[in-house]
Amino acid sequence: AQSVSQHNHHVILSEAASLELGCNYSYGGTVNLFWYVQYPGQHLQLLLKYFSGDPLVKGIKGFEAEFIKSKFSFNLRKPSVQWSDTAEYFCALNYGGATNKLIFGTGTLLAVQP
Amino acid sequence: NAGVMQNPRHLVRRRGQEARLRCSPMKGHSHVYWYRQLPEEGLKFMVYLQKENIIDESGMPKERFSAEFPKEGPSILRIQQVVRGDSAAYFCASSPASGRATGIQYFGAGTRLSVL
Numbered sequence: 001a002q003s004v005s006q007h008n009h010h011v012i013l014s015e016a017a018s019l020e021l022g023c024n025y026s027y028g029g030t031v032n033l034f035w036y037v038q039y040p041g042q043h044l045q046l047l048l049k050y051f052s053g054d055p056l057v058k059g060i061k062g063f064e065a066e067f068i069k070s071k072f073s074f075n076l077r078k079p080s081v082q083w084s085d086t087a088e089y090f091c092a093l094n095y096g097g098a099t100n101k102l103i104f105g106t107g108t109l110l111a112v113q114p
Numbered sequence: 115n116a117g118v119m120q121n122p123r124h125l126v127r128r129r130g131q132e133a134r135l136r137c138s139p140m141k142g143h144s145h146v147y148w149y150r151q152l153p154e155e156g157l158k159f160m161v162y163l164q165k166e167n168i169i170d171e172s173g174m175p176k177e178r179f180s181a182e183f184p185k186e187g188p189s190i191l192r193i194q195q196v197v198r199g200d201s202a203a204y205f206c207a208s209s210p211a212s213g214r215a216t217g218i219q220y221f222g223a224g225t226r227l228s229v230l
Contacts, residue, residue: 004156036221043117044205044221090156099170100209100217101147104156 002027004091006105013081014113021076021108023065023091033074034092034102035065044090050074061085083114118208118222119188126228133193133200135225139208146189147219148181151203163189196229203227 007022025031035047048059055067065076074091091105119138127133139146144165149157150173162170163183174181178196183189193200203226207219 006156041223043223044207046218046220049218092157094217099162099172100145100219101159101162101170101173102149102157102207102219103159104149106154106156 002093002095002103004093004103004105006089006091006108008108009106010109010111012111012113015083016080017112019076019078019081019085019110021089021091021110023074023076023105025072025074025091025093025103027072027093027095029095031093031095033065033067034094035059035063035074035076036090036092037087038090038107039087047076047089081110081112083112086110086112118206118220120204120206120222120225122225123223124226124228126230127196128230129197130195133196133227135191135193135204135206135227136188137191137206137208137222138188139206140220143208143210143220145209145211145217146183147207147209148189148191149205149207151205151224153202157205160191193227196227198229201227201229 003026005024033050036044037047038044050057050067058064063078088107088109090107092102146163148160151157159173161174161181178194180192203224205224206222209217209219
């Protein structure tokens with residue numbers, strides 16, 4: 001069965017530190033990959049997506065992610081975090097076909113200390 | 115441009131009552147998805163609907179849960195005879211279609227259901 005794993009459940013960083021959140025998936029076919037962010041009290045927002053092409057994708061707010069097919073990974077990165085990046089981050093995939101359902105990881109709660 | 119609207123934001127029910135959760139998709143979107151997030155877990159897909167049709171309900175519990183997306187009005191997720199285990203956050207998402215670019219899902223703020 002298809003699944004998404006996020007290994008870091010809680011991450012605490014100081015402002016200006018670099019961020020990398022891990023995401024691995026299991027599915028043998030073509031996938032579309034997403035990172036969503038949920039700020040406290042708000043709805044999930046799309047940070048970035050990968051469909052095909054350049055495996056390094058850039059999203060909003062200075063985030064980027066790299067798709068490494070051989071490692072089944074799609075890690076999220078940001079060179080310098082800010083206090084306002086405190087949120088929960090979800091990695092997700094779908095694989096097309098008749099259903100467009102998203103399969104989510106369990107999320108990573110990021111706390112950035114000023 | 116209003117986003118995906120869910121109401122109520124918080125819903126409290128006693129065991130055995132019915133819960134109705136509403137979702138109005140973004141303007142121009144005809145595809146709706148429901149997800150459930152249990153405490154300490156990620157979002158789990160429940161059901162995917164287009165207007166008047168259920169496309170994929172593989173994530174819906176077989177009993178007590180139903181969903182609809184009528185021609186007019188919001189999508190409704192209905193839970194009959196709620197139990198404590200139904201306590202969760204229920205998220206709705208919508209997309210204009212189901213293709214790669216047009217299938218990107220936009221989420222509502224969720225309904226937090228508490229069953230006493």
